[in-house]
Amino acid sequence: MEPKKNPQFEVKRNTDLYFVIGLATVLLLTYVVLEWKTFYETDIDIAKHHVPQELIEEVPITVQKLPDPPKPKIQAPPVIEIAPDDDDIIESVIESNEPDQNTEIVNYTDIDVAEIDEPEEIPFSVIEEVPVFPGCENEEDKRACFQEMMQKHIRKNFRYPKVAQEMGLQGRVNIVFTIQKDGSIDNIKMRGPHEALEGEAARIISKLPKMTPGKQRGTPVKVPFAIPITFKLQ
Structure with missing residues (x-):
């Protein structure tokens, strides 16, 4: 026969409730211990001083003696001198x-008419009467x-320099020369990629025939002319 326990006297019946409480x-x-504050009485007297809201300082009145103003300088009046009469002026x-x-x-x-100072050198593009080939x-x-005659002359006298052919030189040589007042060719200037090509271009221009000089207002003048010569290997 098993013994029976009264449920009201069970020890573990309200364990969770007791734990929470x-x-x-x-x-x-x-919380009470952490927030507890203790105040101690002190015998130190705290002095109190009444400060007015506005401080009014009384400025002492002082009397200062200013220096006397400088006396005005009195200038003597200018002396007017009467000059004697000049002689009669005509x-x-x-x-x-x-x-x-x-x-x-x-x-x-x-009436002497001044001669028109014409320039000695007139460009080919603006001269009135161009040189006649x-x-x-x-x-x-x-x-x-x-x-057109310049191009024919270049084609007729053109020779490719052997040195330039062996070295594979080619390019353009720009030439400028002057047709003098007597129709002769002078002052030849050239610029190219190599001396061999420049020398051949100068040789071609030096073979130009004598021309009729260009004229400006009926007066023979020097006429510069520029032309390129192209050297190209086939």
Whole structure:
């Protein structure tokens, strides 16, 4: 026969409830201990001083003696001297230079006409009368004929330098020369990639024939002319 226990006297019946109540009590005591403040009485007297809201300082009145102003300087009046009368001055009469009916007309043959200072050198593109290449005397457009005859002269006298062929040199040589007042060729200047090509270009230009010189207002002048010569290996 097993013994029976009364459920009201069970020890573990309210264990969770007791645990929660105990935990809450401990937390409450801990909070009270941490927040507990103790005040101690002191015998130190704290001095109190009444400070007015506005401080009004009384400025002492002082009397300062200023220096006397400087006395104005009195200048003596200027002395007026009376100069003696000058001698009688004869005034010259300026006559008008404007012509009138009595003005004598000067003969036009007595007037010296200044000569027009024409430049000695006129560019080929702006000269009035271009130099005439032999064979272009009867052509109407002598400027175009001149350039065409220059191209024919270059093709006729062109020789590729052997040194330039062996070295594989090619390129453009720019040449500038001057057609003198007597129609001769002078002042040849060239610029190219190599001396061999420049020398051949100078040789071609030196073989140009004598031309009729260019004229500006009927007066022979020097005419510079520029042309490129291209050297190209086949």
